[in-house]
Amino acid sequence: MKIGVVGLGSMGYGIAASLLRAGHEVVSADVNADAVKRLRAEGGSNEDIAAAAPKLDALVVVVLNAGQAEEVLFGKDGLVGWLPGDAVVMLCVTVAPDFARSAAQKCAQSEVLFLDAPISGGSVKAAQGKLSIMASGTPEAFIRARPALDAMAETVFELGDTAGAGSAMKAVNQMLAGVHIAAMAEAITFGMTQGIDPETFINVIPRCAGTSWMLENRAPHVVSGDFTPHSAIDIWPKDLGIVLDAARASKFAAPITAAALQQFLAASGMGLGREDDAAVAKVYARNAGLTLPGAGN
Amino acid sequence: MKIGVVGLGSMGYGIAASLLRAGHEVVSADVNADAVKRLRAEGGSNEDIAAAAPKLDALVVVVLNAGQAEEVLFGKDGLVGWLPGDAVVMLCVTVAPDFARSAAQKCAQSEVLFLDAPISGGSVKAAQGKLSIMASGTPEAFIRARPALDAMAETVFELGDTAGAGSAMKAVNQMLAGVHIAAMAEAITFGMTQGIDPETFINVIPRCAGTSWMLENRAPHVVSGDFTPHSAIDIWPKDLGIVLDAARASKFAAPITAAALQQFLAASGMGLGREDDAAVAKVYARNAGLTLPGAGN
Numbered sequence: 118m119k120i121g122v123v124g125l126g127s128m129g130y131g132i133a134a135s136l137l138r139a140g141h142e143v144v145s146a147d148v149n150a151d152a153v154k155r156l157r158a159e160g161g162s163n164e165d166i167a168a169a170a171p172k173l174d175a176l177v178v179v180v181l182n183a184g185q186a187e188e189v190l191f192g193k194d195g196l197v198g199w200l201p202g203d204a205v206v207m208l209c210v211t212v213a214p215d216f217a218r219s220a221a222q223k224c225a226q227s228e229v230l231f232l233d234a235p236i237s238g239g240s241v242k243a244a245q246g247k248l249s250i251m252a253s254g255t256p257e258a259f260i261r262a263r264p265a266l267d268a269m270a271e272t273v274f275e276l277g278d279t280a281g282a283g284s285a286m287k288a289v290n291q292m293l294a295g296v297h298i299a300a301m302a303e304a305i306t307f308g309m310t311q312g313i314d315p316e317t318f319i320n321v322i323p324r325c326a327g328t329s330w331m332l333e334n335r336a337p338h339v340v341s342g343d344f345t346p347h348s349a350i351d352i353w354p355k356d357l358g359i360v361l362d363a364a365r366a367s368k369f370a371a372p373i374t375a376a377a378l379q380q381f382l383a384a385s386g387m388g389l390g391r392e393d394d395a396a397v398a399k400v401y402a403r404n405a406g407l408t409l410p411g412a413g414n
Numbered sequence: 415m416k417i418g419v420v421g422l423g424s425m426g427y428g429i430a431a432s433l434l435r436a437g438h439e440v441v442s443a444d445v446n447a448d449a450v451k452r453l454r455a456e457g458g459s460n461e462d463i464a465a466a467a468p469k470l471d472a473l474v475v476v477v478l479n480a481g482q483a484e485e486v487l488f489g490k491d492g493l494v495g496w497l498p499g500d501a502v503v504m505l506c507v508t509v510a511p512d513f514a515r516s517a518a519q520k521c522a523q524s525e526v527l528f529l530d531a532p533i534s535g536g537s538v539k540a541a542q543g544k545l546s547i548m549a550s551g552t553p554e555a556f557i558r559a560r561p562a563l564d565a566m567a568e569t570v571f572e573l574g575d576t577a578g579a580g581s582a583m584k585a586v587n588q589m590l591a592g593v594h595i596a597a598m599a600e601a602i603t604f605g606m607t608q609g610i611d612p613e614t615f616i617n618v619i620p621r622c623a624g625t626s627w628m629l630e631n632r633a634p635h636v637v638s639g640d641f642t643p644h645s646a647i648d649i650w651p652k653d654l655g656i657v658l659d660a661a662r663a664s665k666f667a668a669p670i671t672a673a674a675l676q677q678f679l680a681a682s683g684m685g686l687g688r689e690d691d692a693a694v695a696k697v698y699a700r701n702a703g704l705t706l707p708g709a710g711n
Contacts (some may be wrong), residue, residue: 146558161557237622248623274618276610285608286618289601293624296597297672304590307657310664311511311582313573321571321583322434325534325546327590327664360604367607369702373593373600376669405666 118174118198118264119144121166121196123189124210125152128236129179131243132209132269136177137161138246139268144169170199175265176206179236179361182355183212187322191218194250197227205230205261209250213359214281221254221280230258235279235287236269241349247271251290253282288363291356292374297331298353298394299377304332304402305339306409315410338395342411350397353381415471415561418463419492420486421507422449425533426476428540429506429566433474435543436565443468467496472562473503476500476533479652480509487517494524502527502558506547508588510656511578514661518577520550520553527555530577535586536644544568549577553708564612585660588653590673594628595650595691596674601629602636603698603706612637612641635692639708647694648687650678 118141122133125147137160144242145156146166157163170176176196176269178186186208190197208217208231217233224231242248252259255278259266266273274372276282304327308318319336322328322333338344356379364371383400384390387405402409415437419430422444423534433440434457435516442453443463454460467473473493477481483505487494494503503521505528514530521528529551539545549556550573556563563570573579601624602615616633618623635641655676661668678698680689701705 129706189636197651220466223651239623251618251622272621276614277617282609285605285610286614288608289605289610289615290619290622290624292604293597293601293626293629296600297594297624299628300590300593300597300670303668304586304595305670307589307661307664307666307671308582308586309597310666311585311660312579313582313586315585317573318586320591323585324569325587325591326536326627326631327587328589329592329594331624332590332626334623350477357683360597363608364604367604367702369604370698371600371604371605372673375606376673387630397464 119169120140120265121146121169121173121176122179123166123176124179124181125149125156126179126181127240128243129212130156131240132177133161134244136157136217136265136268141268144173147218150268157246166196167194167199170196173200173204176200177205177208177209177265180207182210185215186210186212186220191223197224197229200227200229203230203261205258207232207234207265208263209234209236211235211287211356212284213363214284214288217284230255230261231280231292232258232262233283234262235250235283237289237290237368242271246298250274251276251283251286253277254280267347270331272357288360292360294331295357295381296373296377297329298335299380299397301329301332301336302339302380302398302401306405306407307396310405310409335401338378338393339398340410340411344392344396346391346393348394349391350381350384350394353387353394354378357381415439416466416469417562418443418466418470418473419476420444420463420473421476421478422446422453422477423476423478424537425540427453428429428537429476430458431558432543433562433565433704437562438565441470451616454548457695460543463493464491464496467493468498469556470497470501470608472501472559474506474562475503476506479507480513483507483509483517488520494521494526495528497524497526500527500558502555504529504531504559504562505674506531506533508532508583508584508653509654510660511581511585514581516576527552527558529559530557530580531559532586534587539568548573548580548583550574551577562666567628585657587632591628592650592654592678593674594626595632596677596694597627598626598697599677599692599695602633603702604693605684606704607702622703632692635690637707639706641689641693643688643690647678647681647691650691651675651682654678
């Protein structure tokens with residue numbers, strides 16, 4: 118297939134590389150010209166995406182947020198207007214379910230297929246073509262997107278024929294993931310106040326009922342004091358914001374998620390927005406006068 | 415060895431049965447005479463624990479809380495005064511680290527060994543002799559307790575030679591476990607407001623980064639609407655209370671744990687204290703006007 122990929126951040130680049138590896142023709146676009154150049158050197162098409170749009174079978178959107186997705190798809194130079202009628206737009210961005218529903222409607226008006234397809238798994242799995250995709254859309258959209266899904270994902274959750282369901286499940290997953298990261302930070306630093314060093318924490322807790330996927334993935338960053346971003350702090354004010362906006366609209370009180378959001382906001386306010394999200398532990402450490410391992414403070 | 419077991423609730427009974435199975439002589443005590451009678455029928459000693467105390471090698475305390483432990487060990491008819499000098503007290507109750515340190519001191523004054531030995535794993539693992547034990551104490555206490563530990567536990571975390579370290583790690587584990595149960599409840603009900611039914615939730619989330627040990631263990635109770643207590647709601651005001659008391663004493667702000675505690679308190683206030691702790695989902699359901707699966711409301 119001929120596939121456009123818009124957004125070559127760590128997730129988008131990995132997706133584009135996986136699509137290339139599976140034999141697809143990949144036309145890419147990103148504000149970062151170096152990323153586009155690098156993908157072309159790896160076998161990506163040299164075409165400009167606007168010029169290629171009328172010939173695309175699928176358009177994978179992996180930009181940072183709903184605003185960018187809106188601009189790319191439906192803005193002044195929006196691509197949807199140029200896509201052929203049987204093309205499928207795969208929206209991989211974490212967005213509000215309402216945004217996904219609205220995007221699906223606009224695509225339908227342009228007679229373009231739409232798959233609500235938020236992704237999970239991180240940049241390593243993106244590069245391996247082993248993402249999890251929480252997808253919903255019409256049977257036609259699934260059929261059209263299948264070759265791309267096969268190249269990108271290890272697991273495709275098929276969540277029904279309506280756009281919005283995929284984004285709703287992603288929101289639920291992000292809610293838990295964000296809470297679990299902040300809870301890990303709260304627990305590892307609380308443990309320090311009780312004489313438990315972080316290294317003992319990660320030797321014990323992953324073998325106990327208090328463990329979580331995020332704890333096992335992120336607590337080692339606190340222990341090593343290495344906050345090179347795999348997933349940045351600033352993801353969470355955005356994603357938990359999506360959750361809490363949807364919750365508020367549904368009159369759903371989510372006090373634990375709300376508390377976790379405050380800790381990520383504090384981390385961002387401390388200037389840590391670009392650090393790895395495990396750096397939310399620094400908020401707790403600063404408040405309690407603790408010194409984290411390594412150069413962690 | 416000749417081992418006393420005080421407290422034959424679901425955890426204590428399983429421990430006593432595991433000790434019997436390993437060939438130890440077990441003298442038991444509980445306010446529930448039926449439980450004592452049942453253990454005796456399974457091979458337990460017919461001796462009264464007060465009479466047997468001077469001949470015990472170890473005394474395992476598995477009562478509900480610190481107040482009961484204080485009474486059993488150091489109260490009017492406290493057993494510590496009757497134990498021989500080389501006996502070891504194994505305190506398996508979830509207590510504040512300060513309480514464990516104080517109990518160790520009092521035992522030392524009576525020249526009795528002490529192991530801070532909170533347990534984790536639930537009643538099924540207790541019955542199988544496959545608990546996790548977060549233990550700390552002097553090398554002498556570990557040596558003396560070893561045959562009992564071997565019979566009770568699959569994993570013994572040896573957390574140093576000072577009482578309090580075991581209870582501190584248990585507090586950290588409970589902090590995470592409690593937060594994860596409440597977060598599961600928050601997420602599964604939030605998902606319902608977004609059109610995700612609880613069954614889809616447990617088909618997807620355990621395979622995603624948002625999962626936790628507690629989510630995988632407890633979310634099925636919400637889906638089935640079966641809140642038969644494995645671990646009751648009322649455990650959590652106690653255990654998260656221990657965490658937050660220790661945190662406050664250390665000037666440690668724990669906003670996520672504090673938010674989780676409020677939800678368990680609300681559940682208890684709703685009269686659900688004796689239900690399974692997954693019933694904290696009913697707080698969210700009531701607040702948001704949702705109907706949980708099964709007879710869940």
